[in-house]
Amino acid sequence: MKNVYTVAQVNGYIKNMFTQDFLLQSILVKGEVSNCKYHSSGHIYFTLKDGKGAIACVMFAGNRSGLKFHMQEGQQVVVGGTIDVFERDGRYQLYAKSITLDGAGQLYERFEQLKRELAEQGLFAPEYKQPIPRFIRTLGVVTAPTGAAVRDIINIATRRNPYVQIILYPAIVQGEQAPASIVNGIRALERCKVDVMIVGRGGGSIEDLWAFNEEIVAQAIFDCSVPIISAVGHETDTTIADFVADLRAPTPSAGAELAVYDYSLMQTQLDELVLRYTRRMKQQIASARMRLSNDQIRLSHLSPAGQIREKRSYLVSLEEKLERQMQEKLRERRYQVSLYAEKLKGLSPLEKLSQGFSHVADAEGRTVTDVNRIQVGELVTIHVKNGRIVAQVKEKEEWKQPKKS
DSSP, X not given: XXXXXXXXXHHHHHHHXXXXXXXXXSEEEEEEEEEEEEOTTSOEEEEEEOSSOEEEEEEOGGGXXXXXXXXXXXXXXXXXXXXXXXXXXXXXXXXXXXXXXTTHHHHHHHHHHHHHHHHHHTTTOGGGOOOOOSSOSEEXXXXXXXXXXHHHHHXXXXXXXXXXXXXXXXXXXSSTTHHHHHHHHHHHHHHXXXXXXXXXXXXXXXXXXXXXXXXXXXXXXXXXXXXXXXXXXXXXXXXXXXHHSSEEOSSHHHHHHHHSOOHHHHHHHHHHHXXXXXXXXXXXXXXXXXXXXXXXXXXXXXXXXXXXXXXXXXXXXHHHHHHHHHHHHHHHHHHHHHHHHHXXXXXXXXXXXXXXXXXXXXTTSOBOOOGGXXXXXXXXXXXXXXXXXXXXXXXOOOOOOOOOO
């Protein structure tokens, strides 16, 4: 009776045959990517095919560190790895350990190698980057003389500032002669002493842009004393020139915007500054005039002439005050004198005489106030209102004072 084998035994036998085949343990397979799926676990599942066949492939998450690009449908790649049997399903597949783009893959490896070497030499170091001047007079452009890139740069630069002079070096930007042509353009514009330089071209494949990945171009950019803006390809394209340049622009149009300051924006800012400083100047002038007016007033008070006027005014006020006080005193004294006059008038002998009273004096002129001080027969003088009378005493009589009970 013939031997009967299980499915697992057959699959295991076939797996062992694959394992013993040295060629299948380290193989490079070229083909087109199809049915590519990035699994949430990090594994990549895809099919590699050509015009006559297809093979299932998988790259485990642990091997993805060597993958330098995002895999897409239709890409031509070279996959390195091991072909082995998956025993459970009884099918073989290619377990990928490395994947590179076919044709461009070699260029990409050269790109990565040169990038590492130049980085180690310090060509990418930020301390060597030159600042891009904000305001420029001359703009140097190293690019192809025809094409969308040069038109975009000229149009945008002219629109942003029509006063900027653009000096174009018509360089070869693709092919074997391109690196030397780009280097010559950089050195020629450096001798022209432009303020800033744009080095770049429009988009294309990695082969089309390869001139900007050459070491001589990178060294020329690094050695240039004029600040350089790298503007190569589209936003997703990256070249060695981008890393060495003082500033990278995602596109040639963006390079023109970064190099040339917008004149209309500057004019608007200048107008705003003029208005702001005019208002501030007017405020300062008004404040200075007010201070000057106050100082003039103070000076008029503090000057000798002002002091003299002030003292004169003070003296006039004192004079007026003194005069008022003197008039007041005179009025008071006149009133008192009138009172004293009336009082004296009441006490005046003449007044008494005019009222019918008389004054009697003896021969010696003494006032006779006591009857006992004059004798009968003596002469006396009697003063009356309008004259005096000389008389002789004929008789005298003393008044008897009534007794107090």
